[in-house]
Amino acid sequence: MRKEGVFEIVRTLIVILLALLLAFLIVVGVSKEPVLALNKFFLGPVSSPRYFGNVIEAAIPLTFAGLAICVMFQAKQFNLGVTGSFFIGAVVAAAIAIKVPLPAGIHPLVAILVGGIVGGAANFIPAILKAKWNASELVSSLMLNYVMTFLGLYIINFVLRDVYAGAMVSLKFLPTATLPKIIPKTRIHLGLFIAIFMVAFTYFFLYRTKWGYALRTTGLNSSFAKYSGVNINSVIIYSQVIGGIISGIGGATELLGMYSRFEWQAAPAYGFDGVIVAILARNNPLYIPLASFFLAYLRIGADIMSRATDVPSEVIAVIQGIIILLIGAERFLAKWRHKIVVKSATESLEAKGGKQNESAI
Amino acid sequence: MSEEILSMKGITKVYPNGVVANKDMDFSLRKGEIHALAGENGAGKSTLMKILFGMEQPEEGDIYINGQKVIIPSPSAAIKYGIGMVHQHFMLVPSLTVAENMVLGIEPKKRAFIDFEKAVSITEELSEKYNLNVDPRAKVEDLPVGKKQKTEILKALLRGADILILDEPTAVLTPQETKELFSELIRFKEMGHTIIFISHKLKEVKQICDRITIMRNGRSMGVHNIADVSEEDISRLMVGRDVILKVDKQKSKPKDAVLNVNNLNYVNELGKKVISDVKFSVRKGEILGIAGVEGNGQRELIEIITGLRKYHMGKVMINGKDIKNLSIKDIRNLNTSHIPEDRMIYGVAGEGSISENLISDRYDKPEFNGKLFLNKAKLKDLSNKLVSEYKIKCSSADQSVGMLSGGNIQKVVVAREFSSEPELLVADQPTRGIDVGATEFIRNRIVEMRDKGAAVLLVSADLNEVMELSDSLIVMYGGEIVAYFEDASKITENELGKYMLGIKKQSQEEVRRAFYA
Secondary structure (H helix, E strand, C coil), X not given: CCHHHHHHHHHHHHHHHHHHHHHHHHHHHHCCCHHHHHHHHHHHHHCCHHHHHHHHHHHHHHHHHHHHHHHHHHCCCCCCCHHHHHHHHHHHHHHHHHHCCCCCCHHHHXXXXXXXXXXXXXXXXXXXXXXXXXXXXXXXXXHHHHHHHHHHHHHHHHCCECCCCCCCCECECCCCCCCCECCCCCCCECHHHHHHHHHHHHHHHHHHCHHHHHXXXXXXXXXXXXXXXXXXXXXHHHHHHXXXXXXXXXXXXXXXXXXXXXXXXXXXXXXXXXXXXXHHCCCCHHHHHHHHHHHHHHHHHHHHHHHHCCCCCCHHHHXXXXXXXXXXCCCCCHHHHHHHHHHHHHHHHHHCCCCCCCCCC | CCCEEEEEEEEEEECCCCCEEEEEEEEEEECCCEEEEECCCCCCHHHHHHHXXXXXXXXXXXXXXCCEEECCCCHHHHHHCCEEEECCCCCCCCCCEHHHHHCCCCCCEECCEECHHHHHHHHHHHHHHCCCCCCCCCEHHHCCHHHHHHHHHHHHHHCCCCEEEEECCCCCCCHHHHHHHHHHHHHHHHCCCEEEEEECXXXXXXXXXXXXXXXXXXXXXXXXXXXXXXXXXXXXXXXXXXXXXXXXXXXXXXXXXEEEEEEEEEECCCCCEEEEEEEEEEECCCEEEEECCCCCCHHHHHHHHXXXXXXXXXXXXXXXXXXXXXXXXXXXXXXXXXXCCCHHHHHCCCCCEHHHHHCCCCCCCHHHECCCCECHHHHHHHHHHHHHHCCCCCCCCCCEHXXXXXXXXXXXXXXXXXXXXXXXXXXXXXXCCCCHHHHHHHHHHHHHHHHCCCEEEEECCCHHHHHHHCCEEEEEECCEEEEXXXXXXXXXXXXXXXXXXXXXXXXXXXXXXXXXX
């Protein structure tokens, strides 16, 4: 392992620790019953199988979102359209779950695959705009989130709506379409395996295939990739389309695993959650489940705390903010890192007996 | 004349990527002298000056001004201490006028508004005082390079610079402009200013400097009175031995042309014609060198041939195929290799590992791919083989390239580009800024490639290199080929210099001989 890699892991851990410390201070500061609050916050999620199940359930969509972002970020494509492709993937899955009768087993599979394809198609829009006309994928994907949200809501409200239900929800899914629960006393569903499969898929795709190599090389240095003969425009497109597919699959899986009808009235902000997860995992797909679990744990903990005590669950937003700021801040602990670099450079210089045949730059 | 006004002691600077740019470097200045700082590319001259100008912070070492220890955390602090710097790449706002650039940050005010007339009169006064002629009302973007440089110098003087750092000031100038600059510098000296003159052009150094500090690999190779050292002495100290690196090679036996460039014209983004009517061939088994002062169209020419730059007029044929509509990949598939001018931008991905950087041109070839996955074992064998064959100094092929020294990074590039066994090798500054050992290694490899039948197109700013390595030679000036020498060994450096500076020019017929189709 390179020293740099170790440094990044240590740095991430220190950031997490600092953020938790701050959360600790805030809770102690605002709460009349800080001991109970902290207890609920940190230990609540492991206090019952149901709560722990909640953590896993929450970690599943976060994993999909994190993987999607991680593929795009590794190509240095700052596409934040995961929110939209996640949502539209779920809407399409709902349509298939409601309108297309299929045998059990095959039904959710088809719904999820089509959800993925539509999610990928959604992300194709900012991708092609970037490749053709160099339009910032950041801006166009954020705008696209609104398009996808309202398009999805239109489909739900005008095509799939259950007019007899008391709320703005869709018809019930056909019973063949939902993903079965796999652990009793919890709502943990088969989507867990789909998520694990996607982690492996993303890892192998990025690190073991030629497309993944081209994608990462473009992300590391696009001029170098271009000079080497990599078709950068195709990387720009397929990295974002694959990101869209993963998040579309995520949306479909979440919906068919956790719900029996489409109930969302707005798109859940999985785009930004994905960014948090991907940043925590340093864009490495293998760390994505860990990061998702961590974030889900904090959120469920905060939720339990807010229900049992006087501390609102928004405290979690503070923690998230600190983590992103500190990890995103390149200069944080840079002095320490620089010291390591200087030391190893000087050592290697001395190891050569102070010979002067070492070129300087 | 002997009063020491500035000294830097024991300066060590390590960049975040682990490169040791300065090591225990000492440097001192006497009042009123022109002091040369000489060294090869990458010797650490610019870094040392950036430290002096507050743009970089050293890890170790102290700076004394007039005997007082000072810390220079920023350029504005440096300016306060009377240090001014004229950068190689000018720090001017092109869309503003000279006067506006002059007063940037220290604008004279009339009530709440900037007093432009005052700015103009300040500029006029100063340019009169120092006899530096520039029109204060001209827009910077309309000025020729020499005038831009004058503006930069005036800017530094306006901010009260006593010590003036000039970073390779003549690199961009015509001979006339250079002459003008030198007489200006001598006038500054007479007015009591002290000048640090960074250069690796030894003739210029000899011409106007009083003392010289020579740098090599981030260290000082000593300070000398200019009168006491010859050009040969300086160059020996700069590169560590006699510069004339002899390349051992047989006479070339050129065969058919691999690359044919016919009536190539190119107009750049700014609408300037940078290549006009260029016509030449590179033949199998020969090294064709392109000599010329940088910025005379060489870069554009190379980028067109390798496919990095599109939309040219005229024909470029590689192995009989017009490359106009071919992608970079297609051109590489015509058995073309390219050592790029700037290795950190095009040559490598610094954060990637050595092995990742070695396979970037062939990762998608069938031999390295299974049905779905890359063949890790084969790729690993390949990188281990190349690392040992090209003597890349590293702990393992998994080490990131950015942590290697310049010479070793260049070896990574060379290993990749040579091992694909190209028929056409385009080598742009193949040994720029790397140590002598690596330089020799790479040059010998290039000759080896030629002997195996490759056609080599060589561009180098290092005169010695083009002359030693090339079999034939063309000279570019102002985007044109102004001379062709069938036998590169028959021409003297002096003669070549005249063509490079545009003083001499061959006839059309003579130049056309470079085309062999």
